[in-house]
Amino acid sequence: MSIHPTPTILIPHLPPKTFVGIDLVTFTSTANFHGIRDLPPGWHFLYSGTTEALSLRSGGWFYVQDNEDNTRRTVATRTATGTGSGPEIFIWKWDVDTETLVPLKGDSNAERQEAMRFKANLGMIWQAGKLFRYRSRVTAQGVQKNQVVDEEDEEIEEEGRRDWSGLTDRLSQDVLLRIVGDPEVDADGRPRWMITSASTARRDTDDIPGLASAEPDGAGVDGMGRQEVEFSFLPIELRKTWREGAIGRERTEAAQDKSWALGDLVKQYTPTDSTNHSEGETQILGELQFTFLTALTLLNFSCLQQWKRLLELILTCRAAIAERESFMRDVLRLLLLQLQRCDDLEGGFFAIDADEGGEFLRGWLVRFVRSFEEVSHVGAGSIVKDELDKLEAWVRNEYEWDLHPEGVLRRGLLQLEDGEEVEMEMADDEDEETGEYAPTVVELGSGF
Template sequence: MSTHPTPTLILLNLPPSILCGINLLTFTTTPTFLGIKSFPTGFHFLFTSPSASLSLRDGFWFQIPPTPPASSPPPAVFRKWSPETECLAPCPQPEGEAFVHAKGGWKEVYEKHLTPYRQSGAASSDANDAAAATKQQDDKEGAWEGITSHVSASILTRFTKSDDEWTISSASSGVQDRDEIPGLSREEVRDVIGEEKELGMLGIDLKRTWREGAVGRERTEGARDRSWLLQDLSERYQGTEEDGDEVMIKSGGGREERWGDVIMGQMEICFLMVLTLANYSCLEEWKRILALVLTCEKSVRDRWQFFARFLRLLKRQLERTDDVEGGLFDMSDDGGAFLKVLLKGFKRTLGQIAESKGEEDGIEDVKDEFEEVEKWVKDQYRWELGDEFVRSGMLELEDGEMVMMETKELEGEDESGEYAPVIVDL
């Protein structure tokens, strides 16, 4: 065999017994492990950590293009372990080919030292096994594709701020999420905690969700209904604007995409960086996207196709939250309060819209997707997203006395009472 028969990832000089992850599967390496074979078409993410007990992880995205012509060999991606930085660095093609040749050639490496994509997580006594898994996050059929369907080369380039190396680590951060230490300049902070790679966030500012120059009632409405900011972000990053949710061609890449795909892609990447790297800044961006989309009203009426797709993606992501070590997405009543409040508010919005619009407008599709999310959080976390609660009534005490009782505990979630929004005309 002069070349490899399937798309392949070769990892040069990777030490044994380090933590390695590919998409939704994690494992520890063995001395015979040299990489992974039989990659499907699409985008993939690999990360490493010197030890399973260390929280700092480094990873990179790469793309396996569509099946090449029969005359062209399948793609091979080469990365080389750097002892100085304890992470994988780019490796020139000739060096990678020489490494394979030194190991006995492609046939030897392919058959004895590469583990297939979607390998079993069980350890085996077979000497040819490339890796023994220690923690399994099963990449079931379609699972990875289902939560990366909006990832694109242009989004990765913008997010990682690099045209050719889509790298990211646990410490990478967006500007708005960086720690500010009183009394220290940015340079001094960098000297203390090290250099952090800057990530390309969308720049969602939930404190200003109205157009520049808006005053009075317009600003108040913009704070309550964040549709303007959602529209602005989509136009800013996607450029071409079309009516409705029609497919449009992105200038410069020729890639077909729909309105809001850039927001969906950012949401997917951020979620996966939390899932694999426990990246705090990506968690904050994920929350900002949820807080933006689930507080829109006008856009739901105009862009119902986007919201149906968004809710479908959200459910897929929620189904993976338990994969995070230590339960990073704490969905208890306290830890998940931010999401519970957003979902309750969005359900009220859908109810109000449904009263004024017919099924032909597509709102029923959004409601159907929301009901799937609602059913899931109810089954998993026993969340009740409706407003059907007794807030006041007569309570009979042990001695038979009747007392009028009233609770205000849910006013914050329902935006009622002292939490109710107030429109002020200036």
């Protein structure tokens, strides 16, 4: 049989019953598992843990080059494509000391020879059925059996690949370098950005004297003595969303409509010589993708918090709906896709933070719908409408969320079992800013 190697992950000597994940598919390894073949072009995330339970998980982001499109913007340097010819072979090794998968770096002659030996044996491993075909959406049993799928399953697979592409299409080297820092480089010069469940941003770290030690640069050390990654997220301060020096009405309105804060963030990450804000907006979208997927796959708490901060900033904007229509459309499209895949995590994505089934998100969406209706009355936000309608329909069907609470009767008569009628009134809603929570504008006197 003629073997034509495709982009492949080789994982020799992986202990059986190890928890392994590739993108949004997870499974438990067997003694016959030596890697994954037929990797499609684009970004991928390989991660592992000692068990499926809530143990420390670690993983790495890496990019598979599309040979038919070498100009793809996400590949910016020579190291991203490697130095060799032919199909890309990514070799990972099991570190018995840390019980994690790490890149085979080739730092020594022994490691370089080891990498060459694994590649030379690729055909034999392939023919022996020890390489499982990449699947983007399949049960763990399907991955382990490496089964041939029928036409209906192929359609599901294609849908899964489109989903993964939509969940990662704004990731780039620039985004990963900013958030994670310098990558680890393997024996072929290909970068991998390594992170764990415990990686965190400084703002999400509790400094408890006597319980945790920190390095001078703020990066922590995990339980096995490894240096932890400190995330460098976009700076979002939701308690101060107005410009320096703003007072009175301007300050109050900027607290209610966070469009100025969003615009300022976009400006900070747009090159000074550019009038096109797409680069700054892409950084935000890329971070939305990174934080969601890292929270989903590694159960990373800090990424979940940053994902929430980003959404709160964006969904509580009003003027930006008209000023940044394309960006808002892209955010809603991404959010719908994320919600559709958030149950890929056992127990559900929102269970990570015990946030009552995502009630925080419902409140922000209610505000966004109200803001959209206000700007749409003056002819703005037209390209946002289709994506908002799709999102509304989906959350209504899946979560039973009504994003138009003003259509709900808040006060009326309720008939009891004995026939008596009593007047009932729904409590004011802090999320919807009604009743005592309604915002007010206060003019300060000349003495302030």
